[in-house]
Amino acid sequence: MNSTRPNGGFGGPGFTGGNPGAALWEAMEQLRSSFEQQRPGTRRMARGDVRAAVLALLAEQPMHGYQIIQEIEERSGGSWKPSAGSVYPTLQLLADEGVIVADELQGRKTYSLTEAGRDEAAAAAERPAPWASPTVGGGAHRALSKAGVDLAAAAAQLSRSGTPEQLQQAVDVLDDARRKLYTILAEG
Numbered sequence: 001m002n003s004t005r006p007n008g009g010f011g012g013p014g015f016t017g018g019n020p021g022a023a024l025w026e027a028m029e030q031l032r033s034s035f036e037q038q039r040p041g042t043r044r045m046a047r048g049d050v051r052a053a054v055l056a057l058l059a060e061q062p063m064h065g066y067q068i069i070q071e072i073e074e075r076s077g078g079s080w081k082p083s084a085g086s087v088y089p090t091l092q093l094l095a096d097e098g099v100i101v102a103d104e105l106q107g108r109k110t111y112s113l114t115e116a117g118r119d120e121a122a123a124a125a126e127r128p129a130p131w132a133s134p135t136v137g138g139g140a141h142r143a144l145s146k147a148g149v150d151l152a153a154a155a156a157q158l159s160r161s162g163t164p165e166q167l168q169q170a171v172d173v174l175d176d177a178r179r180k181l182y183t184i185l186a187e188g
Contacts, residue, residue, distance in 0.1 A: 049130040050082050050090045055113070056129050058100060059121035062112035065091060076131035151177075 053072050057063055063071065065087050073081040091111055094100040099117035102109040113121060158170050 050086050051094070052124055052127070053082070053130045054087065054090055054094065054111075055099070055117065055121040055124055058111055058113045058117065059125070062103075062110045064105075064108045064110050068111075072131055075129070080131055 054068055057068055057071055065084065068091075069082055069084065069087055091100065091102075094117070095102055095111075097116075098114055099120055100111045101114055102111050104110075155170060155174065158166060162170065
């Protein structure tokens with residue numbers, strides 16, 4: 001976790017004393033960052049996934065870039081929201097390849113498939129849509145990750161402003177929560 005600690009734990013061997021509030025804050029930040037980095041439903045999708053998603057959506061109807069982003073987010077249940085920095089370059093690439101065309105409609109570029117684009121979209125239609133991929137979604141995983149991040153935030157706040165007695169109570173609660181989580185795993 002933290003290479004400055006010999007054994008990298010949250011207070012295990014090699015933990016150096018000092019300000020316990022700062023140590024708790026650091027541990028909670030590490031916990032929060034591990035949840036944020038490892039949330040199963042929010043992995044960065046590959047460029048091919050963005051391309052496939054754009055083609056699938058445009059096979060249904062013409063759309064502008066922002067609509068595409070919103071539609072992917074909605075269809076993935078909020079677990080995948082491609083950035084404009086991935087969608088717009090993909091649209092430009094597809095236009096350069098002659099797979100889509102852009103028409104100006106009400107001051108916005110609206111994209112639609114060309115004949116070549118319809119052929120490519122039809123071939124891709126046999127595969128599951130990128131937002132339906134097992135790597136996207138996972139409501140239970142997202143809920144657990146959110147709960148972990150929220151817990152880390154609460155503990156970090158307590159470490160900044162809690163009294164020594166409150167800090168000890170927090171340690172007891174967290175220790176109890178850890179034991180209960182392991183009990184859940186043992187029962188499964």
